[in-house]
Amino acid sequence: MNATPARLRTDSATFEADFQARLHWSADQDAAIEQRVADILADVQTRGDAAVLEYTTRFDGLTAPSVAALELTQAELKAAFDSIPAVQRDALQAAAARVRSYHEAQKKACGESWSYRDADGSLLGQKVTPLDRVGIYVPGGKAAYPSSVLMNAIPAHVAGVPEIIMVVPTPKGEKNALVLAAAYVAGVTRAFTIGGAQAVAALAYGTATVPKVDKITGPGNAYVASAKKRVFGTVGIDMIAGPSEILVLADGSTPADWVAMDLFSQAEHDELAQSILLCPDAAYIDAVQEAIDRLLPTMPRAEIIAKSLTGRGALIHTRSMEEACDISNRIAPEHLEVSSHEPYRWEPLLRHAGAIFLGAYTSESLGDYCAGPNHVLPTSGTARFSSPLGVYDFQKRSSIIEVSQAGAQILGPIAATLAYGEGLQAHAQAAEMRLKAPR
CATH class of the missing domain: 3.40.50.1980 (Nitrogenase molybdenum iron protein domain)
Structure with missing residues (x-):
């Protein structure tokens, strides 16, 4: 059984089209x-x-x-x-x-x-x-x-x-x-x-x-x-979740077996899960592919992993780690591993991700189970505008406003001017009535 993620290069003339094709997933329900x-x-x-x-x-x-x-x-x-x-x-x-x-x-x-x-x-x-x-x-x-x-x-x-x-x-x-x-x-x-x-x-x-x-x-x-x-x-x-995703941003310093297994960790969910590696080191990408080939037969869910990696996975050779960060921001992955010996150098460049896992020892699976942060995360690029499940999802916020008599004299004319401009006379007069001396 083989698992062959797409091999892409950012310096290729067809990269953009190939990249978009690999990312495409339709959320339309049957x-x-x-x-x-x-x-x-x-x-x-x-x-x-x-x-x-x-x-x-x-x-x-x-x-x-x-x-x-x-x-x-x-x-x-x-x-x-x-x-x-x-x-x-x-x-x-x-x-x-x-x-x-x-x-x-x-x-x-x-x-x-x-x-x-x-x-x-x-x-x-x-x-x-x-x-x-x-x-x-x-x-x-x-x-x-x-x-x-x-x-x-x-x-x-x-x-x-x-x-x-x-x-x-x-x-x-x-x-x-x-x-x-x-x-x-x-x-x-x-x-x-x-x-x-x-x-x-x-x-x-x-x-x-x-x-x-x-x-x-x-x-x-x-x-x-x-x-x-x-x-x-x-x-x-909370959200409408799509297939699970992992993106590993690697500088080549982490053992290739570790990264291969991290890619497996999301691929084993289902055939539509997506596992992507971004790395500027072509030899390291080869090592990860070799680890995939060697480790896959040992996996109980090997068939699912193989279909996921072949159908939606990608090993992308970038020009630099900076470019890898830019591509990561475009993907806005659910799980983002910064598998680098200096993760804090790259973390400030990363704007969009459900959860960011810093350093070689921070496997995504630790976050899934016991690290502490929530594992319910935005998928399908929605990390560009949404957040992990949290305490704030189970709370609501009410604005509190108590305007003093002195404050009403300042705010009343402002509100009345804007209300008249909108053609809402009752709004305006409700504010203006507070300008008069109280009974």
């Missing part, structure tokens, strides 16, 4: 999926629990007398935690502690209310409050992502969200103990063994059993992504 999701959402909105039960039986092969019977109790979550091996319990708790510590620092930096009084005594500020209730979607069945539970629930918990509702599909009733244990560690309030578009609908609209939430976060398949997109506006969502 029309049949879109219609099916629309039907499911409408049905759950109309029939509530009955529709959720019907789809859970149809899609997950899980029959229950009621949606209430699909709710996991806190005792069940605790039992799952107690049932897993001690090494897994310790790993979960260690990862959760680091994720919580990072998001506590994030909250202090950007998630606190503030105010000040200006010279005329008016009070201006911002009040930061948590959302009342959020829903987190966690993939289930063959896919088991306890790390996703930690990354979605912990920042919500740190933000002060009182209720965190988890939904996780359990096809044929197969529950993953590690996922349930992660829910226990992360402080999930309630958990339901439902999934798919019907779970998103239940969270967005509410049913007799599943409470309506204010925001839905977490990854899922095409049906889940389509459903999240459709319910946006009724509730908030």
Whole structure:
């Protein structure tokens, strides 16, 4: 089995066309999926629990007398935690502690209310409050992502969200103990063994059993992504995620085997995942390709990796590290590794990335599980204008304005002038009335 990423050179006359072709990925959903999701959402909105039960039986092969019977109790979550091996319990708790510590620092930096009084005594500020209730979607069945539970629930918990509702599909009733244990560690309030578009609908609209939430976060398949997109506006969502991505910006100083494995780490997600290496050293690129060829047969998911690297991967020979940084900014990758012996030289040149991993020892996989920063990151170039999931996603901000009598004399004429200019006389007169002496 071979994995042959495209070999590109920035000094080639065809580089721009080849580069754009390699980056292209369409986020358009299949029309049949879109219609099916629309039907499911409408049905759950109309029939509530009955529709959720019907789809859970149809899609997950899980029959229950009621949606209430699909709710996991806190005792069940605790039992799952107690049932897993001690090494897994310790790993979960260690990862959760680091994720919580990072998001506590994030909250202090950007998630606190503030105010000040200006010279005329008016009070201006911002009040930061948590959302009342959020829903987190966690993939289930063959896919088991306890790390996703930690990354979605912990920042919500740190933000002060009182209720965190988890939904996780359990096809044929197969529950993953590690996922349930992660829910226990992360402080999930309630958990339901439902999934798919019907779970998103239940969270967005509410049913007799599943409470309506204010925001839905977490990854899922095409049906889940389509459903999240459709319910946006009724509730908030985190993002519409595309295939996973890694870009390694290397100067040739890191062992080639390490970089090859880092490329594998995203390629193994699925065939559409993208792994790209940018490097000014042609001999090093050859060494990475040799490592890919040698290590691929040892990988359990070798077939998926091979299809991903051949279909969407690229090894790009650049003129310099500076040019590599420029190309990286154009890509705006989800994960960006600066695999260099002097990463701080290049970091200031990097403007767009979901997460930046500095130095040879900082593998992307450490960020996925336990470094601390959130692993829910913008994909498909959206890092140009969006950010990782964080405490701020589970908070809202209200402006605070208290204008003093003296302040009204200063601001009133300004507001009135602008309001008359817009043809809004009531606005203007409301400001002008405050110019008169109070009764």
